[in-house]
Amino acid sequence: MNARIYKTKVDAICGHHDRAGRSIERNMPAILGYWKIRGLAQPIRMLLEYYGVEYEEHLYGKEDQEKWLDEKFNLGLDLPNLPYYIDGNVKLTQSMAIMRYISEKHGTPVGSTPEERAKLSMIEGAAMDLRMRFGFISYFPNFEEQKVEYLKELPRTLKMxxxxxxxxxxxxxxTISHIDFLVYEALDAIHYVEPHCLDEFGNLKQFMSRIENLPQIKKYMGSERFIKWPLHLWRATFGGGDEPPF
Structure with a gap:
């Protein structure tokens, strides 16, 4: 990561102040910081692209792991972690908080009653479970053994x-919401280990195609900025430092 470029980004992150010390929020692109992988940031990227939000990515490569640890507590984040999202004076971590913020600021908020908001949280949790269950076994040294049991359970999960x-x-x-990008990313990641997992679920296949053919998403996926691989951090047995299966 170029130090001069990074210094410019830190200036943007930390903001500017007037002579009285008051923070001045400039009209600058938002900043999304994460590892140079898909992981937890991919649904955030897709959401930003869908809403046409101007943003810069601060990507940490495999060689930047120590650098991230050095910078982690110097970015003005309340609870430093990756991914982080900085939009003027708003500085967030935790992927779900970031997605909710982007959705409410740039999209149509989902959930106008306590019941609707509770249901939204329920779907969010289930979507994260879908992605994290696959991510979890991908780090096991005996991934191939773990995969056998995982694939036995998968049809019931997809049927749900x-x-x-x-x-x-x-x-x-x-109406589309951030949850759709969460579930899309989970299903797309899973298909790398079982390419035919959706063959018996026509509506899920149509859902995937619907997301991919949104003009903003189609353009993003065809760009050099789109990260297809790796799915996980480089230490993962599957979807990390290995080559994509197809």
Whole structure:
């Protein structure tokens, strides 16, 4: 990572102040910081692209692990971690908090009643479970053994999501939300280990195609900025330092 470029980004992150010491929020691109992998940031990237948000990525490569630890507590983050998102004076970590913020600022907020918001949180949690379960076994040295049991369970899990989606276009109804990008990313990651996992779930296949053919997403996926691989950190047995299966 170029030190001069990074210094410019730190200036943007830390903000500027007037003579009285008051913070001045400049009209600058938001900054998304994360490892140079898909991981937890991929749904955030897709959400930003979908809403047309101007942003810069601060990517940490495999060689930048020590550098991240040196910088971690110097970015003005309340609870430093990756991913982080900085939008003027707003500085967030935790992927779900970041996605909710982006959705509410740039999109149509989902959930106007306590019941609707609780259901939204439920779907978010289930979507994270879907992704993290696959991510968890990917770090095991005996991944191939773990995969056998995982694939036995997978059809039941996918059947649950297929039933939940039903004949809706998106998971919360007719309007897209951040949850759709969460589930898309989980299913897309899983298909690398089982390419035919959605063959029996036509509505999920249509859902995936629907997301991929959104004009903003299609353009992003065809760009050099799109990260196809690795899925996980480099120490992962599958989806890390290995080559993509296809």
């Amino acid at each position: 999501w297929s039933r939940f989606l039903g004949d809706h276009h998106y998971l919360t109804g007719p």
